[in-house]
């Protein structure tokens with residue numbers, strides 16, 4: 001996405017005013033990326049494109065490498081070629097600033113907790129490996145060509161428009177469907193995995209702040225608070241007055257070949273450098289998502305509601 005004016009995401013997660021949008025498939029095509037940068041003359045480029053659902057990356061590891069990994073390199077090349085940069089000695093004024101969506105998945109089998117900018121990577125999926133490739137490429141282009149290119153190492157960020165295959169949305173949709181009598185059981189995988197979940201809108205604010213710095217620097221953005229999937233489920237069902245133990249079943253087919261068991265951000269550097277901190281709590285986030293899905297399933301035609309539940313694997 002190339003940024004427009006003002007805050008790019010509203011509180012409900014709707015994108016606002018992007019000048020141009022490059023979809024993930026375009027990351028496979030160097031020529032179209034160069035044309036997009038040439039035609040739009042952006043001042044800032046945010047690469048949020050990826051094959052981002054971790055389980056699919058085991059099924060399609062080469063696609064993950066091409067889009068999520070090499071796609072970053074193609075985007076960097078599009079900026080470098082368009083700007084005519086050949087070494088760090090060429091001037092980089094007028095060159096668009098570049099933001100890369102790096103991820104806490106790169107920490108994988110974590111070496112320490114909480115995880116900061118200096119924690120070593122140990123990715124546990126083809127997705128995590130591809131993201132680590134992109135992360136190091138950004139660092140490399142910054143050092144080789146003097147580009148203002150940064151990676152935000154973002155922990156899980158969610159909203160009511162999260163894809164229904166991800167666990168927060170699968171749970172909010174499942175809770176809403178159970179509450180409305182559309183289904184009785186929600187099947188999940190590993191209930192013990194711990195994640196640092198925050199509201200996507202807070203993270204987008206952090207991304208824009210990273211590109212407004214005087215000097216480029218990679219930063220961790222997260223809440224510093226973790227919850228288990230089990231806690232997420234318990235809180236979401238309790239929000240509508242139900243007991244999760246009556247409605248949740250573990251399905252071993254949803255377990256991953258290798259799991260990232262624990263993620264927890266050390267956000268002290270981002271606080272210090274940007275003055276950034278999340279504004280929406282975990283409890284507010286889950287309540288926001290469950291309420292939104294209750295409205296969605298109540299208001300939508302039967303077929304539309306069934307389609308979104310089907311996408312989440314719930315129908």
Ligand SMILES: Nc1nc2c(ncn2[C@@H]2O[C@H](COP(=O)(O)OP(=O)(O)O[C@H]3O[C@H](CO)[C@@H](O)[C@H](O)[C@@H]3O)[C@@H](O)[C@H]2O)c(=O)[nH]1
Nearest residue numbers: 052054103104105155156165166167168188189190193254
């Ligand atoms: N999706 C899913 N996850 C489940 C389920 N049951 C348990 N989980 C567990 O819930 C955790 C979170 O899974 P996801 O919501 O799919 O997200 P993720 O794998 O942590 O990856 C997300 O966050 C990353 C940042 O850390 C992003 O980089 C990535 O693209 C994605 O948005 C994982 O430990 C997963 O095993 C289920 O039925 N579905």
